[in-house]
Amino acid sequence: MAALKPSRRIRHLFAVNPTAVLQLGLWGALSIAMMTVDHRYHALDGVRDVLATAAYPLRLLMRLPITAENWLTEKWARRSVLLEENAQLREKQIFLNVQLQKLIALEAENRRLRSLLESAVNTPERVLIAELLAVDFDPYRHHILLNRGRQHGLYVGQPVIDQHGVIGQIIRADPLTSTAILITDAKHALPIQINRTGVRTLALGTGKFQELELPHVAHDEDVKVGDVLVTSGMGGRFPRGYPVGTVTAVEFDPGSPFAHIIAKPAAQLERIREVMLLDYEPPIIAPDALDALAIRAP
Amino acid sequence: MTRAYPTGGWVIVVSFLLAFWLSEIPLPGGLDRFRPDWVAMVLIYWGMALPHRIGIGVGWGVGLLLDVGRGGLLGQHALALAVVAYLTAQTYRRIRAVPLWQQTFSVLVLLVIERILIFWISGVIGYPPQDWWYLAPAIGGMVLWPLLFVVLRDVRRYFQVG
Numbered sequence: 001m002a003a004l005k006p007s008r009r010i011r012h013l014f015a016v017n018p019t020a021v022l023q024l025g026l027w028g029a030l031s032i033a034m035m036t037v038d039h040r041y042h043a044l045d046g047v048r049d050v051l052a053t054a055a056y057p058l059r060l061l062m063r064l065p066i067t068a069e070n071w072l073t074e075k076w077a078r079r080s081v082l083l084e085e086n087a088q089l090r091e092k093q094i095f096l097n098v099q100l101q102k103l104i105a106l107e108a109e110n111r112r113l114r115s116l117l118e119s120a121v122n123t124p125e126r127v128l129i130a131e132l133l134a135v136d137f138d139p140y141r142h143h144i145l146l147n148r149g150r151q152h153g154l155y156v157g158q159p160v161i162d163q164h165g166v167i168g169q170i171i172r173a174d175p176l177t178s179t180a181i182l183i184t185d186a187k188h189a190l191p192i193q194i195n196r197t198g199v200r201t202l203a204l205g206t207g208k209f210q211e212l213e214l215p216h217v218a219h220d221e222d223v224k225v226g227d228v229l230v231t232s233g234m235g236g237r238f239p240r241g242y243p244v245g246t247v248t249a250v251e252f253d254p255g256s257p258f259a260h261i262i263a264k265p266a267a268q269l270e271r272i273r274e275v276m277l278l279d280y281e282p283p284i285i286a287p288d289a290l291d292a293l294a295i296r297a298p
Numbered sequence: 299m300t301r302a303y304p305t306g307g308w309v310i311v312v313s314f315l316l317a318f319w320l321s322e323i324p325l326p327g328g329l330d331r332f333r334p335d336w337v338a339m340v341l342i343y344w345g346m347a348l349p350h351r352i353g354i355g356v357g358w359g360v361g362l363l364l365d366v367g368r369g370g371l372l373g374q375h376a377l378a379l380a381v382v383a384y385l386t387a388q389t390y391r392r393i394r395a396v397p398l399w400q401q402t403f404s405v406l407v408l409l410v411i412e413r414i415l416i417f418w419i420s421g422v423i424g425y426p427p428q429d430w431w432y433l434a435p436a437i438g439g440m441v442l443w444p445l446l447f448v449v450l451r452d453v454r455r456y457f458q459v460g
Contacts, residue, residue, distance in 0.1 A: 013395060014393065016388055017387055018390060020353070020354060020384055020386075020387050024354055025386040028380060030373075030376075030379070031361075031374075031376045031380065032371035032373070033373075035371050038372040044372050048366065051366040055363065055367055058318075058367075059313075059367065062318060062322060134322055141370075143370075145456075163436045186425060187424060187425070194379065213392075
């Protein structure tokens with residue numbers, strides 16, 4: 001009988017801590033309550049503000065090696081390399097200036113034409129540059145953290161772009177940092193237009209960095225591989241005419257009324273380092289404009 | 299081993315800071331998918347080595363910091379790491395008693411449970427995982443566990459953290 005009884009050593013190995021269950025219950029309940037409140041009611045924004053501000057110095061500390069590396073590369077870059085880079089940049093500037101002159105003329109012409117048509121032109125006034133601090137670790141949620149926040153004038157819904165195209169928009173602005181959702185996030189939809197034909201649709205995120213999906217485009221619409229997508233300005237979040245991506249595949253499924261269209265984002269979403277934030281005020285639609293629409297409708 | 303008063307708390311803090319840092323630095327290409335959850339691994343180590351100091355509350359707090367730092371749902375990592383700390387607290391006697399290579403399997407189980415919890419919660423708020431890659435960090439963690447264990451053990455002995 002005695003042989004069946006586990007030795008003290010074995011019993012020690014399987015000892016449980018009775019208060020641990022209680023602790024887990026308490027902390028677990030607290031987490032679940034927090035997640036519910038955060039997700040459903042966004043009532044924890046104050047708490048998050050405080051925590052995010054407290055974590056900011058820590059974040060700077062963690063970035064120190066990267067900052068130091070950048071600083072050292074700049075500091076110790078060879079003179080010849082710098083000179084070469086300088087020459088390249090100067091050349092590029094001249095080139096861009098020439099293009100800009102053309103653009104100014106075009107813009108003036110455009111404005112004149114638009115004023116003839118009595119439609120408003122919206123050009124964003126101010127651009128703010130922000131740096132990437134972190135990427136969400138959840139591989140299916142494409143959120144990025146930026147080093148600018150409410151203190152710098154950021155607001156929720158602000159469009160984020162880079163030199164190639166649209167990246168996403170701000171979904172949370174903390175005092176010193178902010179979170180942006182990328183256009184490839186599975187929950188993001190961006191109103192777009194096909195530049196060549198003017199066909200309007202949405203660009204839905206798929207959760208993959210290289211893929212956008214264009215739903216509800218009928219079989220008979222003119223869409224080809226290589227078509228450039230631009231923002232359509234619908235929805236009032238993004239200004240019109242910013243590049244979004246290019247169509248990479250158009251498939252026709254006879255069973256479905258719509259074509260299956262895949263596009264590749266123009267911005268390099270996997271390699272973001274710096275982004276630009278547009279200060280964009282959506283056009284205000286005057287009530288009589290809506291009335292005019294209503295009258296014209298059959 | 300247990301002293302009258304705790305010593306070397308700063309070593310624990312620094313190890314967690316390093317873990318945070320290791321999970322943020324950019325990695326080349328495909329390795330990113332296997333990047334282990336360093337914070338969870340460091341938590342498991344201290345939970346095994348100093349169960350009287352690093353428990354469920356600490357796990358929860360560290361998880362909350364992760365949530366704030368990554369801009370995710372508040373409480374997601376907190377819950378997952380609290381569960382990992384709980385499981386460590388209940389099993390550390392057994393895990394400590396076996397050789398290092400066998401420990402890696404216990405660590406794998408803990409890390410897989412953590413990943414699954416995080417992705418359950420993501421699924422509830424509308425981001426269901428689309429393939430099996432989300433378990434890859436647990437495998438990366440299992441492979442690197444012996445290294446982390448040896449390093450942290452030597453650090454703990456050197457600084458006499460107790």
